[in-house]
Amino acid sequence: MKTLILGSGAREHAIAWAFAQSRTNSGLFCLPGNAATAELGTNLHGDPENIAAVLKATQYTGSKLVIVGPEAPLAAGVADSLREAGLAVFGPGKEAAKLEASKSFARALTDRAGIPSAATKQFIAFNDFAAWLPGKEGNKLVLKKSGLAAGKGVFESADPNELKAFAKKVLQSDTVLVEEFLEGYELSVFALCDGEDYILMPACADHKKSGEGNQGQNTGGMGAICPVPCSDPDLMRRIESIIIEPTFRMLWQEGLLYRGVLFFGIMVTASGPKLLEFNVRFGDPETQSLLPLLASDAIDLFWTVSTGRVRELQLEYRPLTAVGITLAAPGYPGAYPAHIPVQALPASSANALLFHASTLRDAEGQLRTGGGRCFSAVGLGQDYFQAHSRALKLAEAVHFEGVWFRHDIGRAFCKDS
Ligand code: AMP
Numbered sequence: 001m002k003t004l005i006l007g008s009g010a011r012e013h014a015i016a017w018a019f020a021q022s023r024t025n026s027g028l029f030c031l032p033g034n035a036a037t038a039e040l041g042t043n044l045h046g047d048p049e050n051i052a053a054v055l056k057a058t059q060y061t062g063s064k065l066v067i068v069g070p071e072a073p074l075a076a077g078v079a080d081s082l083r084e085a086g087l088a089v090f091g092p093g094k095e096a097a098k099l100e101a102s103k104s105f106a107r108a109l110t111d112r113a114g115i116p117s118a119a120t121k122q123f124i125a126f127n128d129f130a131a132w133l134p135g136k137e138g139n140k141l142v143l144k145k146s147g148l149a150a151g152k153g154v155f156e157s158a159d160p161n162e163l164k165a166f167a168k169k170v171l172q173s174d175t176v177l178v179e180e181f182l183e184g185y186e187l188s189v190f191a192l193c194d195g196e197d198y199i200l201m202p203a204c205a206d207h208k209k210s211g212e213g214n215q216g217q218n219t220g221g222m223g224a225i226c227p228v229p230c231s232d233p234d235l236m237r238r239i240e241s242i243i244i245e246p247t248f249r250m251l252w253q254e255g256l257l258y259r260g261v262l263f264f265g266i267m268v269t270a271s272g273p274k275l276l277e278f279n280v281r282f283g284d285p286e287t288q289s290l291l292p293l294l295a296s297d298a299i300d301l302f303w304t305v306s307t308g309r310v311r312e313l314q315l316e317y318r319p320l321t322a323v324g325i326t327l328a329a330p331g332y333p334g335a336y337p338a339h340i341p342v343q344a345l346p347a348s349s350a351n352a353l354l355f356h357a358s359t360l361r362d363a364e365g366q367l368r369t370g371g372g373r374c375f376s377a378v379g380l381g382q383d384y385f386q387a388h389s390r391a392l393k394l395a396e397a398v399h400f401e402g403v404w405f406r407h408d409i410g411r412a413f414c415k416d417s
């Protein structure tokens with residue numbers, strides 16, 4: 001089968017890598033892809049949010065299945081247009097994509113469904129926010145931009161001046177949500193669904209903070225572990241019964257057809273699991289740790305979901321642990337230099353996989369970084385320690401000026417294992 005993957009990140013490279021090994025792969029196309037996906041298939045020029053360009057790419061390549069990696073094309077309605085053209089698409093339509101593209105929309109749905117989450121207030125006017133804030137000092141609050149923000153829409157602080165500055169910026173163009181700060185640990189749970197049935201994949205844990213020990217600023221994700229040792233069956237059953245089932249029930253009741261993967265960002269607190277957010281696509285960096293564990297055929301999986309046959313899925317996983325480390329550009333998550341030459345690039349092996357994020361080759365063939373998060377180094381092992389040391393060894397062998405990464409991905413989950 002010929003397939004088209006939209007996006008250019010390490011998540012899309014991991015999907016392409018899994019597809020390249022599928023027994024049904026007969027042509028792999030990425031729009032726009034990166035320097036590594038060019039070696040697994042064919043990269044196509046174009047903007048994945050441009051519906052006409054994506055439709056043309058499917059016609060030109062003869063692709064029957066389209067995987068939408070990032071959220072922006074889903075929010076732009078790309079999946080709806082592709083479905084209207086008769087293609088199988090992995091990813092929800094524009095209306096359901098509001099679960100990620102509008103936190104206000106998502107919040108209203110979870111409140112109607114009675115799903116446990118942080119106490120929230122919403123503001124559309126700065127004066128109302130400024131009038132509400134006094135008396136809340138000393139407590140850390142979380143401010144969120146309602147719309148898409150490419151991982152930069154969340155701000156935590158206990159300082160009223162900082163909170164006001166962030167709220168003022170957001171309120172120029174969007175609604176701001178204010179949440180109580182939840183203490184706990186985070187899980188990313190992925191549900192493959194087709195509008196009628198769903199199936200859960202092994203839980204992952206992303207590491208959102210820039211610094212060791214979960215200190216520092218929020219990022220898009222500095223690494224992930226899968227599976228998570230503490231996501232035992234009891235906890236997963238509880239998450240399913242109080243968060244996941246009520247969400248799908250509500251989607252069905254409200255007639256929102258959801259086909260693709262629904263990502264539940266969960267905080268496990270002392271008083272139980274609470275929903276932090278929905279995403280309408282696979283996580284990055286979680287996918288880079290999740291897909292290498294999949295023993296089942298990856299194209300079969302995406303095709304079965306996209307053609308509405310989730311009920312038939314019987315997924316198998318390798319009994320290993322995967323630890324992925326994000327290699328970032330200097331300055332990330334703030335401003336960072338673009339297109340840094342990559343001086344050393346280790347080869348991947350069976351137990352150590354290097355996924356590229358938005359890398360490119362210049363006219364001289366020099367490999368260059370593309371964004372703030374540049375690579376994911378993923379180690380696979382019999383246990384956390386083996387997986388982590390393989391990931392670290394791979395990460396340490398990548399050289400470009402200013403490269404940095406966290407050395408403690410997964411450690412907090414595995415002290416006793
Ligand atoms: P979101 O886009 O809502 O997932 O937020 C991004 C990240 O901010 C999450 O993965 C958490 O690390 C953090 N975060 C969001 N909401 C809260 C909250 N209410 N309490 C604590 N941390 C939060």
Ligand code: GLY
Binds near residue numbers: 220221282284285286
């Ligand atoms: N890992 C979090 C995200 O993909 O949004």
